[in-house]
Amino acid sequence: MSSNRACSNTKNNNNSVESPLHMQNQSDAALQHSIGYAREFSTQAAAYHLLKTEEPLVHLHRTIVLLSTKIQPHCFAPTHLELAKFFVDLQALMSALDDESDALWACVALLQHCSRNLEARRAIVEQYCYVPVLSYLLVRTTRPERVHRLMLLLQDLTYGIRIAWEEPYLVVLLEHLVDIVHNTECDASETASPQDDSSHALLALSILVNLCYKNFVVLFLFLRRVNISSFSRRIQHYGLLANKMLIILSQDVHPFEERELHIFLRTSFAAIDECLKQWNVPQLSHIVDFLLDSQCHPRLQRAMLTHTHYCEDIERLLDQIDARSGMDDSSEDMRKHQQLCMDLIFRLVSHVLQLSTKDNSNIISLDAITPRLYELLCCWMESEHCGVAAIELLSILLRVGRRGIISQLIAREPTTVIKLVASTKLADTKPDHVMAILRLLLTLLRESKTEKLVLAEISESYFDNILAAPLALKPELLSKHAIAQSEIDKAIFCLLLLINFANIAKKAYFDKCRELLDKPQLQYAMARAMVSGTEQVASAVFKIAQFEHFPRAAVAKHVANISASGNSNGETPSSTNADAEQWRNLNAILKSHRTLVDKELTQRVNGLIDSINSTLQNHELHNAPVSQVIELYNHRISSLNCAMSNMQQRLEQASAQITRTTQLNNMQNAELELFQSKNFELLISQERLQSQCKDLKQQTDKLKSNMSNLIKDFSESSEQLQVKERRLAVAASEILDYQKRCEELRSSLSAKTEEVAKLETHNKENLTRIEKLKKTVNAYEHDIKEKVRTIEERERDLAKTQKGLEEQREARKKSEDLVSVLEKQLQERKEQIENLEMEQKETEDLRKTIMSLMESKKPKRK
Known part of the structure; x- marks a missing residue:
């Protein structure tokens, strides 16, 4: 029942009361409003960069606060040139402001507000590169509440981040986060207060997990610059985050016990439950991807295969979905977040069901909640963002589920499958949705209970x-x-x-x-x-x-x-398998790297020690060549340090240049899209004007022909006007006669009015009589209806009687036929009897004759 309630709530949310046109108009108005504020912000930011005074900063601070309070997050999706320019100007302003400025932290609050929209969040991370700016700001910030705000924002922005090369901010950020973890007391807990150092350590560890997960470059840099053994010992008290970090690092850093991994799985499902309360898509995606990638960690994979609490964990998630679906999710962003979360949940359940097929495992079973899962899937299979995952999960339930529960439910109520088949015929159905439905039909065709349904519908x-x-x-x-x-x-x-x-x-x-x-x-x-x-x-x-x-x-x-x-186009195959192999061999790569580095350093140090020992034994320390060699060696070290710092600066400059180039490229892309849309609009307007010009030419030709016709008609009408004037004079004399008649008619009208008054009184009497007659007519009608009803009943009885009479006539006809047949048989029997009697009589005569002959031949006794 709860799933049905969730389904009805979901349908009510998806089918909004407002018309699509009204919603589109509201969205356009909100977008124009946000573009106006963005233009005002860019103008004030340019004024501040030019003047660097307090007055433009105050106006700028007010505009930033209005942007974070008056504009909804979905309006910040960078679909317009002005919004793209807004994000570039916002980053330039954050780089220019002082760390203690209130305007800077208003910018951080605005950025946090914008990141609630998924498209804006993706642009903030990937296109406009705000993570480096926030990282440097985090290193410079000292006030605990501001550190907490920055780390919360970085935690949200780094979920699912992809980093392909060693950017200069990574070294600073990783070292700062590791310092936060090391400088915190070990009594950290998940329920620490926001201002606690333990809360900062949890956030720092969470950001480290996000940065290192699926980013081989960051993980390699982290392993090079951190003492892994001490770090792993330090984080063992941090629960779920510690387990994630240790799993990412490698299985050699911390050999997990099976009990720890089972606790990690239960904690992961509890974290998914918390994500569903807020429809937190990035964090939920991070957790689900982590569980889906468990095959890279053999012990975690083995723990997932032997986990026995999937049924109750998933049932708890279903309860949370039912409870959350009953709330008001009428906004477009919230509906999208809800569908994306459902997509991730369906993918996780599909993975769990596929685990049950490995090694013929009988430990994992979701049969107890299969009907409830089916009810939930029926509500979401037509959704835009999670429909494909719902259909895929239904196919897996059909293949993996025991006792054919799903096929029975579909055969009992095939409406959902019929709707899916009908949706594949529509032009606006996406190809991946159609492909998922086709795979589902293939699975249904293999089931005996649903085979006829598929054959009948297609x-x-x-x-x-x-x-x-x-x-x-x-x-x-x-x-x-x-x-x-x-x-x-x-x-x-x-x-x-x-x-x-x-x-x-x-x-x-x-x-x-x-x-x-x-x-x-x-x-x-x-x-x-x-x-x-x-x-x-x-x-x-x-x-x-x-x-x-x-x-x-x-x-x-x-x-x-x-x-x-x-091959001629230079295409290369996908490197997914190579990346997976690289992740699997991470330990070997790190060990070999450390071995080579250690050997090289050992050889250099041993050579230096040998040379110094030889100079001491020979008492040649004050010799010029040896001192010059030592001085040259020190000079070489200092020059290498200078070169390294120069390279670090150049790397930072190159990173900043790449960021500016990327932002400029994004702005130019936005301008190009705007130009293309304007060009397309101009082409359409040109075609429309050309068609209007043709229409206007045709209209001028028509007007000229109409003008000539009107001139002809005017000459004809002038003659007719003279004739009508003569007729008018005749009509004036007729009017005098009509006036006399009018006086006579007025006198007759007064007499008629008196008669009308009498008739009205008579009419009132008639109305009362009519009311009485209506009542009697209603009574008669009611009586007639009852008699008609009795007549109908009598007619039905008569029909039944006639039907019985027909049956009796048929029976009588059959009995008469039978009697005639029997009479014929009786006649035949009578004839047989007569023949037999004749034969008997003849036989009796013959017997008498024989007896008489025998008596006559018998000798007489003496």
Whole structure:
């Protein structure tokens, strides 16, 4: 029941009361409002950079506060040139302000406000590079409450951050965060107050986890500059964060016990529960990705395979989803966050179900909550951001679930599947959504309880509709730019579904399969799927290849052509496997690096010690060459230190230049998009003006012809006017006669009014009589209705009686036929009896005759 309530609440939230046009108008108005404030901010920021006085700073501070209070977070998504310029100006202002300025911390609050929108948050981290600015500000800040605010913001911004090279701010930030962790007492707890040092240590460790997770460069830099053994001992009291950090570092740093990893899993699910309370997408994504990547850590993978509390943990998450869905989630941002969180939850549950299939494990089972999961999935399968994950989870439940619970539920109430099939025919359905539905149909087709449902809902035209995009291309125009990869994947699964149909109903679909597989467009699609498709798509192509009329030669030719064109264009395969292997061999890489460094340092130190010992033994320390060598060596060390500091400065300058170039590039991209949109609008307006010009020319021609016609009509109407004037004079004399008649009619009117008064009184009497008659008529109508009802009942009885009479007549006819047959049989029996009696009589006469003869021949006794 709770899932049904959540489903109804979700539908109410998704189907807003306001019309789409009204919501769009509100959104446009809010965007224009935010653009106005952004322009004002850029103007005041430029004035402050020019004057550097207190007055523009006060106005600037007021505008920043208004931006963080009056403008909703979704308005800061950088979809407009003014907003892109706003983020660039905001970073320049934060770099220019003093650390103790209130305007600077108003900027931090504004940045925290903007980051609540996911698109703005992604732009803040990736496009406008605010993490370095905030990192340097964190190092310079000393007040605890401001440190806490900065670390909270950095924690939020670094969830899922990707860093590909050693940026100069990383060294400073990593050392500062490690110092915070080392300088904190060891009694840290998750419930520390915001101003506690222990809370700062937790936040610092959380930021370190975010920076090192899936960032090989940062992790390598961290391992080079930190004493890992002391750091790992220091953080062992920090619970979930400590376990995450130790898992990221390597399994050799801290050998986990299985009990610790099971506690880590329970704590992770509790953290997911907390994320669902606020629909915190970045943090939830970080936790779920961490659990999904457990195969990189063998002990964590083994712990997940032996964990026995998945059912109650996931049920607790479902309870939280039900409770949270009942709240007011009417805003667009909140609905999007909700759907993204549901997408992550569905992916996690899918991973848990897939773990249950490994090593034939019987430990993991979600059968107890499978019906509840199905109810939840039915509410979200049509959603934009989590529909694909919901459909994938339903497919996994069908394959992995025991006792066919899901197939029974679908067969009992097939409305959801019917809606999904209908949605694939719509033009606005996304290709990945269609592909997920096709995979679900393939799974349903293998179930005996749902096979007939799929066969009944899909016809031949369904496949033509799905394959319309690739079949619309001309065979000579086939290339990877002519058709998208999503359309390729959709066509592959559609073909696989059709072949499965042909295996079930060969007469109806076999010829259709042969006809489609002979199309060069689909042959090219299968070749593209084999070369550049995912593992699922390539597996689907291999299943299609099992069809007896699969065009192997044509597909192989397309594969060769695609591979040759890909090599000529310099394309390289994906480096995902290489990255995974790099992560797995991290310990070996670090050990070999430390070994080489240690050997080199040992050789240099030993050589230096030997040379110094030899000079001491020979008493040649004051000798010029030896002293010059030592001086040269010291000079070399100092020059190397200077070179290193110069390189560090150049690296910082290069990083700042890259940041400015990136921001300039983003602004130019925004300007280019604006120019392209303006150009497109100008082209449309030009075409519209040309069509209006043509229409105006046609209208002028029509007006000229109408003018000539009007002149002709005017000459004709002047003649008619003279005739009408003569008629008017005649009519004036007639008017005098009519006036006399009017006086007579007025006198008759007064007499008629008296008669009308009498008639009105009579009419009132008639009305009272009519009311009485209406009542009697109503009574008669009621009586008639009752009599009609009795007549209908009598007619029904009569119909039943007539039906019984007909049955009796038929029975009588049958009995009469039977009597006639029996009479015929009786007559035959009578004739047989008469014949037998005749024979008996003849036999009796013959017997008497024989007896008499025997008596006559018997000798007489003497």
